[in-house]
Amino acid sequence: MLNYSFMQNALFVSVFISVLCPCIGVFLVLRRYSMIGDTLSHASLAGITIGLMLNQNPVLGAFVFTSICGALIEFLRTYFQKYTDLILSIVLALSVGTAITIISSGKLHANADSFMFGSILTVTRFDMIMVVVLSVISVLALIFLYHQMLYIAYDEEAAKVAGVRVKLINYVFSILVASAISVSIRIVGVLVLSSMIALPVATALQLGKGFKATLLFSILFSVIDIMLGLFVSFYLNVAPGGFTALVSVAVLVLVLLAKRIQAGIREIR
Template sequence: MLQYSFMQNALLAGVLISILCPIVGVFLVLRRYSMMGDTLSHSSLAGVAIGLILGTNPLLTAFIFTSICGILIEILRNYYKQYSELVMSIILTLSLGIAIILISTGKASANINSFLFGSILTVSSKDLYIISILSIISIILLIFLYNKLLYITFDEQGAFISGINVKLINYLFILLVGATISVSIRIMGILVISSMIVIPVATSMQLNKGFKKTLFYSILFAFIDIILGLILSYYINSAPGGTISLVSVILLVLIIIFKNIVKK
């Protein structure tokens, strides 16, 4: 298995994704923004379609388009403060409408399945470079913003009063979410990216640890989900996105069962 370059690329990309997705996911889940990850992951389909039509790298156009959608969500939140889920529906409708129009022209449909469901065969060396660069920049930025993000996550109003530029941090965080989604497309597929952002965090929260330990276990569970999912998808010849998602849910169920056994 490891003698194939495509599998080496997939595993390396998987390791980076297993670090980045749960780090972003922890803040999304704790801020009750889980649906934002789902909305932006589906929005990336339009970005991919734009890249395929223009003949540019779809990961870059997905990052740009997803980031724009994220910024629009943040802007619309000011108009629908009590109905944040309505904002998600507006952006999802807009982006999917654009994606369907572009794909229906026939110019982007040839390669769209690999982006929808993920594929271990399509992670090229060029894609791996882009994934690595975006992941490293995102992780460095997350480390730099960690304390402020933590403050905003638990008390946004208090963070604003204390002098933190909450709007700027929120916009930067949206860019991080966009980068996380775009680097995950090749492996996870657009339809199930959000599962890797949310499920490892949900699994680690069952352990009832503090924030830092929850973050650590989220990364550990994501690593197990992705690596095991990639290996299984190689041997059973399935789409890695669905396999990884299934593994993540099974691991969540096992942790819940283990937790209940320990309690008894």
């Protein structure tokens, strides 16, 4: 299987995805913003269609448009402070409406279906370069802003009082989310991309560890999910995105069962 160049490319991209997505996802989940990941993953479809229509790289188009939508979400929070779900509905309507309008216009120079479901056949060398660049920049930004983002994740108001530049960091974080989504889109696909951001974190949270341990276990579960999804989907001849989502749910269920069994054993003792 690894003799195929497209599988080598897919494996290379998957390694970066499995590290980057949970690093972003853990902050989204702690802030109870996991649905932002879902909204922006759908926004990326509009970016893809714009890129294809302009004969540009669709991953780059996804990154640019998703970054704009992420910044728009943060901007609208000023006007809808108590209605986060309403902000997401506005951005979702904008992005999905844009995507459907462009697709139905017949002006696309390629088929966007592979981006919706994920395809290991479509990963190009240029995509690999973009994945490396965006992933390295994102991880470095996370390391540099780690303490501020952790503070904001647990108490945004207290972070403001402490002098943390919350609004600026939130804008930067929106771009980081856009980066994680755009690098993942080739393999995972638009429709299930949010599961790669949230589910490994949800699984790691069941272990009841501290933040750093939760982050490390999130990455571990993400590697398991994506690698299993990639390899097994190849032999089953199904879309890797959907199957990876099923693997993520299965791993979460197994951890929940193991946790319940462990609790039962403790009660017996």
